[in-house]
Amino acid sequence: MRITVINAHPDPDEQHYIAALCQSYGQGATEGGHEIRQIEVGRLAFDFIRNQQDWRDGEVPVDIREAQDAITWCEHLVLAYPLWLGTMPALTKGFLEQTFRQNFAFNSNNVADISARRLRGRSARIIVTMGMPALIYRWFYGAHSLRAVKRNILRFCGFGPVRTSIVGGVGGSAKHREAQLARMQQLGKAGR
Template sequence: MSKTVTIILGHPAKASYCRAIAESYRDGAASAGHKVHFLPLSDMKFDPILHEGYHKEQILEPDLQHAQEAIIASDHIVIIYPLWIGMMPALLKGFFERTFQRGFAYKEAKNPFEVGLLKGRSARVIITMGMPGWFFRWFYCAHSAMALKRNLLHFCGIKPVRFTYLGMVEAASENERRKWLESIRKLGRKAY
C-alpha cells in the first residue's frame, strides 16, 4: 500500500551526507510508488526565530505554509539531521518552533493525552554523528532524540517514532557510507 511521505532535511548546508541520506530515502520511497514531499531546510526561506514567543502570532512564510500542507497530507514523516553539540541544528529547531504550533500540531485540552492533532502519522528520525551510535544511545541515553520523540512528536500525536543512528560518519569509509545509503533506500521503499 502506497503512503505519502514528508522528508524534513534539517542540515543547514546545501551539500552534506545528510542530504545524500535524504535523497536515498526519497529515491527508495518514490521507486516503491510512495508520494514524497521533500523539505530541505537549507533551500527554504523562513525566519527560524519565534520573535515574540507564543504571545503574538508570527505569520508563516510560504515555505512554512507548504511544509504544514505536506505534513498534514503525510502518513509518514522522516526527519534527518546531524548531531551537533548533542542536539539538532538551530535551523531545524527553529523550523519546529515556527511550524509545529498550537492549532496545527496540537490543541489545548484538559487531558494531556488528547492534545495531538497529527495522530495517524508515524515517523523515522535519522541522526548522523561523530561518536559511535551505540555510545550516543547507551551512554547519553539518546537524550536529544528522546526529547524530540516525547516533547514534540508524541505530544503532537505522531506514533510510532523509530530511530536510525549513524555514528562515526566522518571516519566511515566510502564503502560503509554506500552501505548506509542502500539501507536507507530500503527503508524508503517500505516508507518505514
Template sequence: MHKRILLIQGHPDAAQGHLCHALAAAYRAGAAKAGHEVRQTQVAVLDFPILRSQEEWEYGPLPPGLQQAQDDIRWAQHMVFFFPLWLGDMPALLKGFLEQVARPGFAFPGDRMHPLVKKGLSGRSARVVVTMGMPALLYRWYFRAHSVKSLKRNILGFVGVAPVRDTLIGMVGEPERQAVDKWVGALEAMGRSAA
C-alpha cells in the first residue's frame, strides 16, 4: 500500500553536505521507487520566531512561513524526522519549529478542559533518525536516549502520532565510506517500505 510521507529535515544548517541530508535523500529515493508520495520540509530555511509565552502559543497567529509545514503534516500518513544530536538533544531550531506547528486547534483540540480527549495527529506514524558523534549503543543504554524518548512520548505521542520508531546512528564524526554506504542503504530500504 502506498503512503503519503513527509520528511522533516531538522538539521539547522541548510547546506546539503551533512549526513542527515544524505540519509533523507536515500529515504526519499527508496520511497519514490516504491511509489510512495513524498514531501519534504527543511526547517533550516523556514522563517519563524521562537515562542516566548504560553499566550503567544495558544492565541498568537501561526507564522505565515509555517502554514505549508502544517498543511504537509496534515497531509502525511507517515513522518520521518532527521536531526543531529546536539548537547544531548535535538537542535533548538527543530524544537522551536515543533513548538510553533504543534499548536492548540491543530495538534490537539484547543479545549482547555479536555486537552487529551482527542489528539489532533492521530492516525499517523513516524520514524526519528538521529546522528551523533558517540556510539549509538552508548547513547541508547548509558544515556537511555532520553531526548529521543522525550520527543516520542512528550511531543509526538502527546498529539497522537503512533507508532514512533527510531534509528540511532553513532560515530558519524569522520565515518568511513563503507559505514556511510551501509547507513544510506538502510535508509533507502526503510523508504521503500515506508517504515
C-alpha cells in the first residue's frame, strides 16, 4: 500500500511528540512492506489563502503542489496534528485550505455529487495529540476539531473510511508515551 504521512505540527522541531508518532507510524509501515512518503507542514513555504478567488483560481505554491502529488499518489493518508486552543493550529488549517482546493480535491460544492469527490478510493487516519485525557476531549468536548476534519474535509473530498486516534495525556508518563508509539507502529504495519 502507498501511504502518505503528514506531520502537521507547525513547528518543524523534530523533538515534538507528533514527530515521534509519525516516525513510529512510518517505521511500522515500512516493516509492513508499504511504500511511504512524508510531508512536514512546518517546513513548507506557503501563504494563507485570504479570499475565495485565491482559493479557486490562485497560483498553487510549489510546496503545496508537491503535497498534492503525495496525496494523489497515496492509497492511505495519515494526518497528525496537535490540539491547540481546542482545534488545529492555524498553520495546519492554512495547509489544509491550500492543499484541498477546489479542482484538486473536488469539482464542485455539491456534496450530493459523489463523482465530484476527486480523492475517492483512499482511506485515512487522523491523529490528534493533546495534554488533556482523550476521554475528556471525546466525550465532554465532543472531539469537534477531529469531527470537522473527518467530515468536512476528508470525507467531503472522498476519503473513506476515515479512522481516528486521539492521543491524550502527552505530557504524562514515559510508559504511556511509549505505549502510544508502539500503537502507531502497529497501525503503520497494518496500513490502517
